[in-house]
Amino acid sequence: MTRTREQTVYGALLEHGSWSVPIGATENGLCCVGAIGESLEDLIRRESSRYKASHWVRDDDKLKVYMNQLKQYWDGERLSFSFPHDVKGTPFQQAIWEALQAIPYGATVSYSDIAQAIGKPAAVRAVGSAIGANPVLITVPCHRVVGKNGALTGYRGGLPMKTKLLELEHEHANRALL
Secondary structure (H helix, E strand, C coil), X not given: CCCCCCXXXXXXXXXXXXXXXXXXXXXXXXXXXXXXXXXXHHHHHHHCCCCCCEEEEECCHHHHHHHHHHHHHHCCCCCCCCCCECCCCCXXXXXXXXXXXXXXXXXXXXXXXXXXXXXXXXXXXXXXXXXXXXCECCCXXXXXXXXXXXXCCCCCCCHHHHHHHHHHHHXXXXXHHC
16 A cells, blocks of 8 residues: 655745735645635645645744745735745646736736637636636736626635735736836
8 A cells, every 4th residue: 555645734824914814835835825814724624635645734934935925915016926836736727827827917817818828718617617726816816817898706715805906906006107
């Protein structure tokens, strides 16, 4: 019987101004970002299916690089993230998450645009499902995807969080133009 090697996932609750989100990372990169107001325990419960053979450890120091860059993003000092991600998903999900990272700061695109970008224009619903499965909110910017008519649509973190992120980016993008 082959035994799966246990992996350590480091977790912390990141609080900065009006933001409070749980995050998790492995030695290989950021693996999960939760929603505003979600507890670290909720994040661990949800993500434990992705990291079956994992041991979760609360460790703010191990997560400093991720925490600092998220704080810089919220403060309008950072437009993108330079740290690695360690996300698990199907090849289709991975392609969608990669396409999300190409959406410019402050911009929005539709689900159809993402389907076109990966060369599968008929896969709009599957694109929506893959976006909904994104485990790293904010840093893989699924909040920048809206309905074809520009309407805000579902978001794992809730529509208030999506609205707050889009408003933050719009505000900081406009300030940069002045």
